[in-house]
Amino acid sequence: MTTPVVAYAGSPDPAAPLVILLHGRGSDERQILTLAEHLPVGPSYAAVRAPIAEGGGFAWFANRGIGRPVAESLRAGLDWFRAWLDATAPPGRDVLLIGFSGGAAFAGGLLLDDPSRYRATAILYGTLPFDAGLPTTPGRLAGASVFVAQGEHDSVIPRELLDATWRYTREESGAEVLARRDPVGHGIALAALTALSAWLEQQLPQVHS
Template sequence: MKHIFRQGTDPAAPTLLLLHGTGGTERDLLPIAEALAPTASVLSVRGNVLENGMPRFFRRLAEGVFDEEDLVFRTRELYEFLDKASVEHGFDRGSLVAVGYSNGANIAASLLFHFKDAFKGAILHHPMVPLRGLKLPELSGLPVFIGAGSNDPICSPGETEELKELLGQAGADVTVHWERNGHQLTRTEVEAAKAWFDGRFAK
């Protein structure tokens, strides 16, 4: 998968996995990583799927309607890529914190839904429930931050609450931060994510 890896200056910090939204690239969330943890290593990945020329991490059938077969395939593909990337770039696979926005948050959530050891933590900006009717792995104590919009036209508050409940039932420690800026990723949301991150991962 096309990606950027930047070695950080703090070997104790978790490595940030950046996953962009629809139409983004592996460069989109680099400023977010800088705001969250400027000394951390960063692995930023571009989605392998194109929708009308716009990169995504999995196909969809319509707005808000996922191609579930492709989602499952791409989730495993990304998981296997992360295993290989950790060897290639020499970062601790067990110390990976996902930072995803929109479509990138959805594939990160799908990784949590499928794999017990996908991440050490996750920051999900405006995610949806990736799949329903799936028994989640044991996620005991796994810290998850969800940034959501109370007036998000793509991801309703009900969707956010459902995702929180599903992750919580699997044992994850979920924090939801609400904004009133639709589906946008705002500075105040990033600041809230940083405060959350510092409280759990900063030394």
């Protein structure tokens, strides 16, 4: 895999908290970067292009069904991403993840793989990558801060995976979770975006100190 293509917004300060935006399957970094316009001022925002070309856009991993990553493909993607991240944000710099749809599954995979690496993680309209070689044991995310947003009428991500993500994060993971469901389909509700921005600001008190 090649070096990631990354689009940036927000603070150019290399010490600023780094919020990484992970797009959905078939999309790209430019589309997800528009989220930064609705999020707090202060952090640096980095939208990363997924490594696999697909459908006029890009994907984070090969699927064996919607929301069900091929374990080997997910593992390769996680390792590729971490090589970039560790070179970009040395230990000590706050890193936060915001993933949408397929990017939500990838963000969840990164979190499950190394929960202590990320200050906070948002799982938007997607599922955690269950049965893909990563631990989803009780208490795995103890100490982690997680935001979950789902659409009550989402017809893209299988309902059983959305329900499993809802249940695991809120009841089993051990994470500190803010979770919401809105009467929308597979797209970010305005109220959820407002809540995401407020939650993100709470994760970044040092930005406004």
